[in-house]
Amino acid sequence: MALTINQLPNRIITHEGCEYLFFSGTSYLGVAQHPHMQALLGEGVAQYGLHFGASRNGNLQLAVFDEAESKLALNVGAPAALTTSSGMLAGQVVVDWLARQVGPKAVGFQAPGTHPALWHPLLTPQTIDLHKHEPLPPDVHPAYILTNSVDAIRSVLFSFNWLSQLTDVQQIWLVVDDSHGLGVLNGGRGIWPQLAEKLAHKPNVRLIVTASLAKAMSLPAGVIFGDPDTLAAIRQTAYFGACSPMPPAYADAFCHADRVYAQGYDRLMGNIALAEAALLPSGLFSHAIGYPVFYTDHDELYPYLLENGIFVYSFAYPTPADKANTRIVISAFHEPQDIDNLAIAVRRFAQQHPHLRPIRA
Known part of the structure; x- marks a missing residue:
């Protein structure tokens, strides 16, 4: 199921009046909507045009x-x-x-x-x-x-x-x-x-x-x-x-934008550490320590999380004929409570699907 929205996603997206925590995308450092970066871009547009x-x-x-x-x-x-x-x-x-x-x-x-x-x-x-x-x-x-x-x-x-x-x-x-x-x-x-x-x-x-x-x-x-x-x-x-x-x-x-990128990197690394402690005990994910992606071959996780107000990456790539890839992406956008809520939903999924085999890294 693909969602169509009318705003740039950060930690939350809105679809048909419902809010979803957003754990997808590639804006790892959260710079795309950083107010200071937007202000710098405004200054650049004033000098150089569009x-x-x-x-x-x-x-x-x-x-x-x-x-x-x-x-x-x-x-x-x-x-x-x-x-x-x-x-x-x-x-x-x-x-x-x-x-x-x-x-x-x-x-x-x-x-x-x-x-x-x-x-x-x-x-x-x-x-x-x-x-x-x-x-x-x-x-x-x-x-x-x-x-x-x-x-x-x-x-x-x-x-x-x-x-x-x-x-x-x-x-x-x-x-x-x-x-x-x-x-x-x-x-x-x-x-x-x-x-x-x-x-x-x-x-x-x-x-x-x-x-x-x-x-x-x-x-x-x-x-x-x-x-x-x-x-x-x-x-x-x-x-x-x-x-x-x-x-x-x-x-x-x-x-x-040196300060914007430095802050984004520090925040991302902190969020990854929180997610590693919260998600890896489930055994559902392949994950490189310090990297913002948590991959699972249990594609059933995507519709389950969506039903629980959490949107994660899950689609065939790079062509529609390829296998769907389900993964959770952590970014500097996220608040600690977002990661806690994600972990709770993942634990419930694992408890309801005890037959699923742990992922081997």
């Missing part, structure tokens, strides 16, 4: 984009950053450029569940479950590897220990979609610092990280992190040059 629909490679440049990109790179510890109008576009710009670097016959690996943003018709990688310690094929050296930074559906963090198996004798492009890690993993810096540390002794592996900024960061944009030479080359592609940028008012708001 949008700037011109190429980033045009002969008139807005300094705010460079400022925001420098700040994004500094925040995650990457050498450089390049913004786009969406996370999907960030991924597609990269793989379209990559396909022309490696050629149509290049050997590539792709982890299961890799986001469609990193799919491209000219790239035909082998699917290998890298993150479940599946050994790499002997004597097969990939020219590129595509993967997500985290399994955000089933709440699984990845160690990336398999990077040590990669050859040192040829260049390898590692492209990672960090849409569900940026703002949350590694103190909010996302996956970049974790990967940079593991690749410190593998200079032949060139790292590119893409991400949607529309999730934890609550910005209608995407970002590409990498070395300056790679990003300069990507910037010169027709795919990038022909696209409009993110709205400059949002770039300006981001540049002045």
